[in-house]
Amino acid sequence: MSDTVIKVENLGKKYILSHLADKREQLFSSLLVNKAKSFFNGGKKVLSSPLSLHSPSTSSTEEEFWALNDVSFEIKQGDRVGIIGRNGAGKSTLLKILSRITEPTKGRITIDGRVASLLEVGTGFHSELSGRENIYLNGAILGMSRVEIKRKFDEIVDFAEVERFLDTPVKRYSSGMYVRLAFAVAAHLEPEILIVDEVLAVGDAEFQKKCLGKMEDVSNKEGRTVLFVSHNMGAIERLCDRAVMLENGRTKFAGETRTAIQMYSGNLQESMNSSDISSLSRTGSGAVILTSFSLENGEGNNVISTSSGETVVLVFGYKCPEQTVKRNVSLGFSLHNSVGDVLSLFYSDYAGSTFEISNYEGQIRCKIENFPFSLGQYFVGTRIVINGIEADWPRGYVGSINVESGDFYKHGTFGNAGLGPLLLSGDWDSR
């Protein structure tokens, strides 16, 4: 079981970015104009602007961009490999090359086995056609033969739970039904290698669980290789035994999933402006100055991201210019979304904790169990008061908390991550 099925060597993909107003639709006229220009210049190349400092052969409005560069890794048979990285790290480009949608600019990939890729659910679905017709159409697009689809038809319909609507045009389907049907078709492909992009981002929690389960089955019981891209570290951790981390088009790490995820989190930290709080403009008496902000996980390790439902400790560092004893000190912090709305404000005295501080420097810490925020990035503001008098209020954010989807409800469901920032817990009953 240790055969290498995918071998990627020095893979690179170059895009030419053109800075024209509309780069999607190239106009024939621009080609004609250039041809005409060179004609009237006796065949000499025309510089697109007199100020152009580039070599004459490249127009000043074009720029090379390597979406992938020198990417190498190997995948063995039966591996479940997660591909992680921030937006723009090259994950989608890698998948597109592996699925042969686009060609690499350099490098080489050797693949042993039939590949099926699922970069989007419901590719090629036609809204006017019925569920039944779309199963056949979508199956054919994904590379199944008619006989194969016919054989699996009942299984697909069962998995998608759409028996009653088989002859209804899919344009009348609810979005949930649509996604279920689309995934069901793809899930019943029988390739040796399955490539899946972030398809689990759609659909409800129940369905996501079903999909993850199906993907585990595909790999465990049937010994197939799965490549899986997601931003959902919870799903990656659960499903994948190995992970490849990409950063700016390069492989930063390929190996054990936990290490890759830790690196991904650390990577986020690096990329964040490790803000030197002391340089922020501020107001207050200055009796205590806030100097740093950091996050720890439940085990006391420094982290930058956490998951919903995890334990997280917010650590605020301070220093006191004068070494006098200060009593009744209360520290508060606020969490904001990306547009700056306050999502929560929490002073230590709300929870009945005030501090007495006299050291030159120290930390005030707030431990939150079962962290109740959903997938997203949250920004942290802070303020410290002594006896109700403002001592220090740095203006602007002192840091941010990246939250991945996590098992907040302890039921293996992630909830509707991203629909609302706040996760509530409560006891349900019916009478």
Added chain:
Amino acid sequence: MSEHQLVIEAGRGERHYWRDLWRFRELLYFLSWRDILVRYKQTVIGVAWSVIRPVLTMIVFTVIFGKLAKFPSGNAPYAILVYAAMLPWQFFANALSESSNSLITNSNMISKVYFPRLIVPCSAVIVSLIDFFISFVVLVVLMAWYRFLPSWQILLVPLFLFQALIAALGFSLWLSALNVKYRDFRYIVPFIVQFGLYVSPVGFSSNVVPEQWRLLYSLNPMVGVIDGFRWAILGGDAQIYWPGFLLSNGLMVLILGGGVWYFRKTERIFADII
């Protein structure tokens, strides 16, 4: 295991291309099937549309060229003379309009799934072929109406249909591939189709073209196709102008060959620029 080994490298798409094309042949069937199913959804008279258009054009041409301009038609009724040309022309024109946009309308599939892209314009041509067969039924009705009995030559219609298919495919490959990069072709194609109707011998017999211009006239590949259809359907009276016929055919093969070459060359960047 090794029978499925696949190597992906820059500029190395060729290897499995024709084998893949064969493997995906059912997709060709399904795409054509989809387009035919979808085509007349939510229309009242449905498939009748594929009959009405050529019939109306045929009537107009018969009145203008046959009755008003009094062009000769030999011993065949003018309506049949026009309709015999209308069939391949309509097929060619539909194939061009449908296929030139086919890659754009399926751009979603192209950027998300791998399959030999040749399938997309080909399926558009096949859809037009279905329309051709429906329109052909009208020809039979028309012959019955005029009590016109075709000779044995009508058995050769499939041969000329094949010729029309080659022409349509050749132009379709060029236009669909060019349209991905230069959307100008969205505006050029309707113009070609409209213009072509008048420069091709649809409303009149190509015998009315002066002898010294016939070879030049045959540079239009549809001239050969239409003349062939007339010869097969109308019988011995409509003569095939052999030098022109061969020239048309030669051109078509060149266009198809070039079309395949250009399509294959640009296909690998479709997903990046579409």
